[in-house]
Amino acid sequence: MFTKAVAVVAVTGALAILPTGMAGAEPAPGASPTVVHDCTRAAKVLQWLEKAEQRGSTFVTRAQQREEQARAAGHPIVAARIEHRIDRAQRLEGRGSRLIARIQAACPTA
Numbered sequence: 001m002f003t004k005a006v007a008v009v010a011v012t013g014a015l016a017i018l019p020t021g022m023a024g025a026e027p028a029p030g031a032s033p034t035v036v037h038d039c040t041r042a043a044k045v046l047q048w049l050e051k052a053e054q055r056g057s058t059f060v061t062r063a064q065q066r067e068e069q070a071r072a073a074g075h076p077i078v079a080a081r082i083e084h085r086i087d088r089a090q091r092l093e094g095r096g097s098r099l100i101a102r103i104q105a106a107c108p109t110a
Helices: 002-024 042-072 076-106
Strands: none
Touching: 042 076
8 A cells, every 4th residue: 555655646746747847858940859778788689579479479389289189178268368378478579570660660789
C-alpha cells in the first residue's frame, strides 16, 4: 500500500512538472526539430533483441506442438491457454522486429 502511495505521488509530481518543462523545450515556429540518436549501445541491443527473437521462435514451435498434443488428448482448456501464450509470444516477436527495424534505421552502422 505504501509503495502505491509513493508511486501515485511520483506520477502526480511528474505530470505537474512535465507541461512547464515541455513548454521551454519546444522548437521555434517553422524550425524542424532535430533528433539525436545515441548509437553507442545499438549493436548490443540489436544482438540482445535477435537472441530474444530466436528464443521466441523456439518457444512458439514447441508450444504449437504442445497445443496439438493437448487437443489430441481432449484437453481444450489447456490447448486454449497454450494458444493464448502463443499469440502473446508472436505479438512480442512482432514488437521486437519493429524495434530492430527502428534501431537499424536510426543507426545504420550498428
